[in-house]
Amino acid sequence: MIEIKNLYKDFGELNVLKGINLSIHEGEVVSIIGGSGSGKSTMIRCINGLEKITSGTLTVDGFDVTKPSELLEARKKCATVFQQFDLYPHLNVVDNITLAPINVLGLSKAEAQIKAMELLDSMAMSDRATFYPSQLSGGQKQRAGICRALAMNPRYLLLDEITSSLDPEMTAEVLEILKLLVKRGITMICVTHEIDFAREISDRIVFLDEGTILKDMDKQSFFNDDGGLMEPRIAKFLTKMATI
Amino acid sequence: MFDLSSMMQYLPAFLEGFIMTAKVSIISIGFSFILGMIIALMRISTHKILKYFALAYVDMFRNIPFIVLIFFSYYGLPEIGIYIDAFWTGVLTLSLAVGAYTAETLRAGIESIDKGIIEAAKSFGLSPFKIFIKIIMPIALTVSVRPLGSVFINLILTTSILSAITLNELTGVSKVIASTTFRPFEVYVFLVFFYGLLTFLLSGLFNLWHLRLNKYNEAG
Ligand SMILES: Nc1ncnc2c1ncn2[C@@H]1O[C@H](COP(=O)(O)OP(=O)(O)OP(=O)(O)O)[C@@H](O)[C@H]1O
Ligand SMILES: [Mg+2]
Numbered sequence: 001m002i003e004i005k006n007l008y009k010d011f012g013e014l015n016v017l018k019g020i021n022l023s024i025h026e027g028e029v030v031s032i033i034g035g036s037g038s039g040k041s042t043m044i045r046c047i048n049g050l051e052k053i054t055s056g057t058l059t060v061d062g063f064d065v066t067k068p069s070e071l072l073e074a075r076k077k078c079a080t081v082f083q084q085f086d087l088y089p090h091l092n093v094v095d096n097i098t099l100a101p102i103n104v105l106g107l108s109k110a111e112a113q114i115k116a117m118e119l120l121d122s123m124a125m126s127d128r129a130t131f132y133p134s135q136l137s138g139g140q141k142q143r144a145g146i147c148r149a150l151a152m153n154p155r156y157l158l159l160d161e162i163t164s165s166l167d168p169e170m171t172a173e174v175l176e177i178l179k180l181l182v183k184r185g186i187t188m189i190c191v192t193h194e195i196d197f198a199r200e201i202s203d204r205i206v207f208l209d210e211g212t213i214l215k216d217m218d219k220q221s222f223f224n225d226d227g228g229l230m231e232p233r234i235a236k237f238l239t240k241m242a243t244i
Numbered sequence: 245m246f247d248l249s250s251m252m253q254y255l256p257a258f259l260e261g262f263i264m265t266a267k268v269s270i271i272s273i274g275f276s277f278i279l280g281m282i283i284a285l286m287r288i289s290t291h292k293i294l295k296y297f298a299l300a301y302v303d304m305f306r307n308i309p310f311i312v313l314i315f316f317s318y319y320g321l322p323e324i325g326i327y328i329d330a331f332w333t334g335v336l337t338l339s340l341a342v343g344a345y346t347a348e349t350l351r352a353g354i355e356s357i358d359k360g361i362i363e364a365a366k367s368f369g370l371s372p373f374k375i376f377i378k379i380i381m382p383i384a385l386t387v388s389v390r391p392l393g394s395v396f397i398n399l400i401l402t403t404s405i406l407s408a409i410t411l412n413e414l415t416g417v418s419k420v421i422a423s424t425t426f427r428p429f430e431v432y433v434f435l436v437f438f439y440g441l442l443t444f445l446l447s448g449l450f451n452l453w454h455l456r457l458n459k460y461n462e463a464g
Contacts, residue, residue: 048367050366076369082364099368099378
């Protein structure tokens, strides 16, 4: 379980997260939505320890990300897919995928490569295994990014707007893959602007507004007229998203 | 008359000088590379003291003429009880001085790396050391390898100053031969050839390294 209690995050004078309380259980698919600048990315970055939290607690399966001695264990349980892909440019696709399994999980090179090839195969990417990131299309880059995350056998997959650098066709291709992963029962925390997609795959929707959680509801209730839509800000946000 | 054949009997002496120059150069390149990496890391660290120490280091060694440094180490230090022979004085002083240039060159490469890539590696639990070796250095070097080549060619050329502290490297040997043969022209033709050979080899090596590191760029 990822457990966030009373989380505050400031950047100097700027209070970005203001008392977040959120628990995510294994097997859940949680979509985090909200306006630009509401703190979604910051929250994801706090979970994988890329941002130092100002106050509050954040644990991943009991491991406290604020404690240097526990951070590594917490990080092994979460794997992130990034909006800008952030693949290692000097390594080919397979080496991108195997770097952390070899150096963090201690897999042998051969084991890691077999696993990587299986993952690439499952995403119709085996023919790109020896390509460098610069030789891939956006959709292929992101599929490689997903493989890189899955190769860590994470308990939680963190996704921060992973389709927003992609054109519609490639977006569809990546979303299809995520749907497959959800079917296999992976736990996913997914920041997204794809409301239809969130509606389709999520168990729960968390709506973030200016650093606080405005609504945290199961999907059915959230999209009901007497649920999330009761909240004018959410209704407004959803209408805006629908017209884009 | 210009007569290279008169130099043949001095070939072994030239070769000895050549080997000495090569030895000093190779060891100093190794040391200054390691030192440069450490100083570059300190330069970009968020730790204030480390950062300012590295900055002071780089500024100091880039602003003192090398001949002054080498006189200081060879003639100055013994006065306070530190004796090091000419060879190691040369190697260590060169490494310290060139380390400053190496650090700046590497820093430029490191700062060109997209922060997101390093954060991705962190988020997967890679240790800072692994990140440095497996990600930061290879990417930084794709940018820095050429300027680094020039820095090290300069190092080779600077070894000629070590003749001033009695080290029998190429230039020192040549001076002796020139004064015994009274044929400075031929002697210095040889000298030019030997330095050319060394720097040519080094730049060839760095070109190969550059190609290897930039495989992925050309691929794209
Ligand atoms: N390193 C930083 N230093 C200062 N301010 C920051 C930093 N990172 C984020 N912020 C600020 O924090 C706020 C929240 O940013 P965040 O990236 O979490 O928003 P977001 O919800 O992900 O937005 P978007 O939908 O546009 O991605 C923004 O106002 C941003 O300017
Ligand atoms: Mg964001």
